Amino acid sequence: MIAEIASAIIAGVVLASMYALAAVGLTLVWGVLKVLNFAHGSFITLGAYFAWVALMFFGENYPVAILFAVGLSFMLGFVLNVASIRPLQGRPESENNVFIATLATSIVLENLVIIVFGGRYKPIPSLVPGSIAIGTITINFQQLVIIAAAPIILVTLMLYLNRMKSGMAVRAVAQDPDGASIVGIDNRKIYSYTIAIGCLMAGLAGVLLGVIFYLYPGMGGDLLVRVLFVTVLGGMGSVKGTIYAAYIIGLIDAFARYFVGLFWASPILFVMFVIIILIRPEGLYGVKV
Numbered sequence: 001m002i003a004e005i006a007s008a009i010i011a012g013v014v015l016a017s018m019y020a021l022a023a024v025g026l027t028l029v030w031g032v033l034k035v036l037n038f039a040h041g042s043f044i045t046l047g048a049y050f051a052w053v054a055l056m057f058f059g060e061n062y063p064v065a066i067l068f069a070v071g072l073s074f075m076l077g078f079v080l081n082v083a084s085i086r087p088l089q090g091r092p093e094s095e096n097n098v099f100i101a102t103l104a105t106s107i108v109l110e111n112l113v114i115i116v117f118g119g120r121y122k123p124i125p126s127l128v129p130g131s132i133a134i135g136t137i138t139i140n141f142q143q144l145v146i147i148a149a150a151p152i153i154l155v156t157l158m159l160y161l162n163r164m165k166s167g168m169a170v171r172a173v174a175q176d177p178d179g180a181s182i183v184g185i186d187n188r189k190i191y192s193y194t195i196a197i198g199c200l201m202a203g204l205a206g207v208l209l210g211v212i213f214y215l216y217p218g219m220g221g222d223l224l225v226r227v228l229f230v231t232v233l234g235g236m237g238s239v240k241g242t243i244y245a246a247y248i249i250g251l252i253d254a255f256a257r258y259f260v261g262l263f264w265a266s267p268i269l270f271v272m273f274v275i276i277i278l279i280r281p282e283g284l285y286g287v288k289v
Contacts, residue, residue, distance in 0.1 A: 003136040008258040009251065014143050014212065016250025017150030018205050022223060023230040023242045024157065025201030031174045031237030032194040035095055038102040039080060040202050040227070042109035044220030047073050047203025048210030049117055052124055060125050066207055073203025077196030080105065085195065086188070106221070113217040121214035146208050153204065154243055157197075161239065170194055174237065225266075226253065229273050234283050241285030 022044055029037050047069045054065035084101040088094050127142040161167040172180040173190045181187050206220060213219065230249050234241030249269065256265040276283070 004258060006137045008254045010137075010139055010143060010147075011258070012251035012254030013147050013247070014250075015253055016247040017146050018208050018212075018223070019226055019230050019250050020150055020154060020243050020246035021201050021208065022205035023227045023234070023246055024154065024239055025198035025205075026227055027231045027234065027237055027239060027242045028170075028201075029195055029198040030231070031239070032170060033085070033089075033191055035085065035098040036102070037080075037085075037195065037198060038099060038224075039084070039105040039109065040102075040198065041220035041222075041224030042106040042113075043073055043076070043080075043199045043202035044206040044209065044223055045113055045215075045217060046076070046109065046220075047206025048124070048215050048219065049113060049122075049206075050203065051207040051210060052122055052215055055125060062127055066204070069207050070200050070203050073206075074196045074200040077199030078192055080199065081192050081195040086191070089191070110217050110221065117215075117217070119217060121216050123214055124210045127211045142211055146211070150208075157201075158239065166193065226269065229269055232273065232283055233276055235285040236283065238283065238285035241283055245284060 022040070026037060026040050029035065029040075050069035050072050051065040054068040055061070058064050058068075080102075084105045085098055088097045088101060091097065126140075128145050129141065131138050131140045132144075133139075159167075161171055169180065169185050169190055170193070172183075172185060173187055173194075177187050180190075202220070205223075209219060209223060226249060230245045231242055233249060234243070234245030252272065253265055253269060256268045260268065
């Protein structure tokens with residue numbers, strides 16, 4: 001029983017690491033632009049497939065593959081902004097229109113993945129082969145890498161937002177776009193960078209997701225449901241709340257899979273989601289408006 005609980009905790013932290021990286025990008029875009037990017041799931045998928053392509057062409061060189069995946073995801077974030085988000089900003093019903101536009105973009109991207117790569121499942125080589133046994137508990141080295149890497153990446157993002165000039169500009173636009181514009185911040189430029197950073201985080205989460213699971217065209221869309229749970233629990237627009245919520249949801253998800261069954265994990269999270277909406281719709285660190 002102890003071994004099963006320990007295994008569930010390890011699996012939960014691994015899932016939470018992916019949820020946190022993906023959800024932070026989504027909540028950052030919401031906090032700054034006040035729109036939900038429903039193409040976020042497709043960028044999770046693209047990140048995984050970009051890494052797979054890099055590993056096929058450059059050999060099993062993960063640093064190059066990760067840089068290739070996040071770099072392309074970052075650049076495509078600018079394209080997403082120009083094609084699907086910027087033209088609709090400032091217009092009547094812009095939030096609903098952006099939702100429809102990014103949802104349509106997601107459908108297009110998922111079908112492009114099917115056309116280019118096919119619908120079959122694809123494996124990615126192990127990030128770090130091997131495992132370590134502690135008593136009756138076995139931990140893969142790649143699990144340890146993911147568990148250690150996620151907090152480093154998240155802390156780096158927090159330092160960027162709190163210490164770097166461009167990061168503080170992102171926070172300023174999120175808090176008061178009119179005031180930020182008055183002091184000389186180019187809001188449109190910040191919007192573009194924010195979407196690109198969100199897509200970069202989604203691509204990075206996709207790489208980690210592909211390391212643990214097989215690649216398939218709908219993988220990002222499936223993860224997006226849980227990412228939305230995380231953003232709602234943490235509080236839409238709150239990076240800190242999203243990180244805390246990711247680890248809560250990740251552990252609950254893992255324990256449900258281990259002790260209740262994979263079939264019941266999603267319904268349990270859905271019921272939890274409904275309860276959160278009813279009791280505390282603003283989430284852990286959200287603000288009532």
